[in-house]
Amino acid sequence: MSKTVTQTKSLGERILAQPGPALVWVLGLLLLCALEMGAIAEMTVAIVGGLASSFAAVATAVLGGPVMPSIAGTIAGGLESATTIAAGLPDLVSRSVIPNQGYQTPDGVWHGTFLGLEPKYAWLLRVALVYGYIFVFLWWLWRGYRAYVDHYRTADWTPRDDMVRRLRSHSWGKFGLVVVICFVGMAMFAPTISPSTGEQNMYNMNAYDIQYYNSDAGSVEEISVLQANFQSASQGSGSQNVGLWQYDDFDRFHPFGTLTSPGQDLFTFMAYGARISLLVGSVAIGIALALAAGLGMITAYYKGLADLTVVFVSDTIQSLPSLLVLMLASMVFSHHWLGKIYNGGLLLAVMFGIVYFPNMWRSIRGPALQVAEEEWVDAAKSYGQRSSTTMRKHMLPYILGYLLIYGSMSIGGVIIGTAGLTFLGFGINPPIPEWGRAISMGQAYVTTPAWHISLLPGLLIVVVVTGFNALGDGIRDAMDPESEGEDTSAGVGATGGGA
């Protein structure tokens, strides 16, 4: 390693001095982004647009008056144009490039699909390409980090290096990471990997027509998606069932089968449902983590009255039966504007955040108190560092690891809780797809050929929650040098050691 240590250059100057690796990496990143510009834009619009339209609805509901509709109109208009622009952006891997919806004429030829492939294979190809893209993209990010470490970082070793190394040799944690990436990828690329689209399949079935070959009439005919869905619903009996990996009467391929009346495509439902699960889960955990971290550091630093107050508040919250509180809140706010944002999703997320934070705060209280007793916190005080900066610089890095662990472990609970509430009819309202509702819809058909309606969402929840827990396990072991045996140097709350 030929590092010149006397340099006082900033990162920018260091990159300028040796632009090669950085340039290669940035070009690669731009190329990767350009490939999926459309999908990235669609995703951004979907998230921002959802919030904005909710906001407009809320503003209209709360403030009323003649001004608000115009604002709402502006927002809706902006949203529409944004969606159009997003749709216009080029996409290498997209529905329009690799279409899977078409019909088969009696001569066995497929019309309207990618290269005349069977819809099954066209769809599979698209999914494979999307996941391939995701993993290549992540690998490129990892390469960027390596390039930074090898060429631009001034320190030749940091405690983080050990953590990364330990996580890389943790198979269970890596399994969790892969599951989480697949789940997040499913949510992010829902419109691309679904056999159908959300608009067509769930929100606006009547507005779309599809072509199919009517063997009775011997000709290609058109039918509205709503009609087609009704006729391909899974009702549990042999003739009224579209199960796993099957085509319906309209030559549409359903990898996970269809739902009950109207028979929407289950995979599309699940992919879009992953979005809502991820959104509720991450917002709830984000709120809980922010509360837990902030209060944890304040209570550990100031102790005394601050500590007592938070103990009291968290005890109060913990003494409430959380499921009942959540149901009550869903009921009470069901007609309130707060309950309308994301069809109840935001309300649920906020409530979950509040219910989850006491436990999380308690979990990090020990580590926070421990790090607050370290002499470097005293040292910071002795040269007059502000308490907020002391907490951020000298305490937060030590509890961040715990927050990551508890966050990834609890997000599964939120996903289960949301599904559970939706199953019971609270929580997230139709037409927003939620896995719990699919389970609830299929409940009556578990013993029939339409078992897939309940079982697949249920299994997927189990896999995703296990994945998040495995990732949490991996992070915990990576943080904790003790887990490795011989290396007791870096890590959370390192103790002892000596001269």
Added chain:
Amino acid sequence: MSELLEEDSPTRTDDGPLVEVNGLKTYYDTGGLFGSNPVKAVDGVDFAIDRGETLGLVGESGSGKTTLGRTLVQLESATEGEVLFDGTDVTTLSGSDLKNWRREAQIVFQDPESSLNHRMTIGEIIREPLDVHGWPNFSVAVNDPDDRSVSVSGDGTRAEPNDAADITVELAGAAPTIAVRDALAMTADSVDVSVSEQSSSVSVSVSVAVSKDQLRRARVRELLETVGLREEHYYRYPHQFSGGQRQRVGIARSLALEPEFVVLDEPVSALDVSVQAKILNLLDDLQSEFGLTYLFIAHDLSVVRHICDRVAVMYLGHIMEIGETEELFQNPENPYTYSLLSAIPEPDPTADRERVTLRGTPPSPRDPPSGCPFSTRCPVKIRPKEFRDVDEHTWESVETLREILREREDREMGVRDHAKALLGLETGFEDFVDVAEEVFTRNGSLDAKGVETAERTDAARIDGALDDVDPVAREPLKEAIELVLADKETQAHELLIETFESDCGEQSPEHHTVSDSGRTSYCHRHRTEFDDTAVAFDDLLSSAE
């Protein structure tokens, strides 16, 4: 660097000591809801530290020396009393005044493992104080031969009269001459000064071409070299260093803001012996290089003797003796100092020196003894007249019995004990006869005295045990034992106090001046009517032979 010292020296030879502590008390756990019984960690100390001096502070663990050090740098807030730093009472400072003062007084912690944040590089650690205080503030001193009023604008700020200015502008001559202080890694070329002179005032506008960021980095590098590390250590993490190197980093951090006063809180006790000497020499060098004033807290007496000009000996929140190091080590006046020094191992195995061992452990600072804090353990405690001649064994056993009763009174009774007491059940003193037997017999048991086991009734055992004590003390002791057996412990304790207590346990001593150099000792023995400590110890040791 020596030029720097000369430059600074005029401001550092002000009259009076740098630090003066008057009646300082630091209590923990004050102000409970239902009346409080605070821990009296520091319980009224007075001393002063001169400029450039090293004052050692020694004492057992729990004597309050670390709390005292932390109070001096305002890491703990004083309960009472004042700490005068250059004449300002720093215990009353707050807000930005306190922050500004913190530049002047820094602390080096005991454990370099814990005092450096593992997630920051060495450079970031040493740099942080500089960032906090916006160092350097480019203070500008203008030397005007005509002595007009001066205003400074631009990057610079007006230097305080007593501080060493970062930039000095000399107005004599046609063009102003600029000088930059050595601690700043820039030359006068980087400073651009424009002066506009009026008849009664001068305004100076300063612009500096070097960024503060660069100056801070350079300062950190310089500090690394000052404490004997290399500048490539800037980007390393504490885990990559040995204990001694980490302590050097801690020292560099405390010196970053150029303080005048540094509290060294056992800076070498966590280090290997081979490294200790290096760190001590470094501290010594730094003191002479920067004219620092040290408060050196330690429990290793040989280290203190090596490095300190004066020593203060602390016990239970009080300073027992304070004076010149050599004098105090050669000829300790306070019984506590005497006992402490006697615990230093003698390198010569043939030397036959009697060693004084202290009985028991220090009392709880939550409930210190009345009178002299050392009275419960003092080997040469003054005795009441009638017991002045009793033998050593008798006196020792009386003191032990008092200690036992005292500890039992201090002991907090648990819920079960309270319940037992309410129900009239015994609360654990059923074995008191055993205790008495052990305390009063010379070899700890009656076995050797031929008292048959069968004959050992309680009364017989007590009589047998008291057989070994001086007849003068026998009667009150017997009465006290019987009181305890009758479950009247408090009365028993009171009886013992009344009979055997002297001034030591009843009145606080005064700080007697015991030598020409101004050494003081906190002990009743310095009153004219009593024997001096050395004499008393001689008696004690000769009687033990």
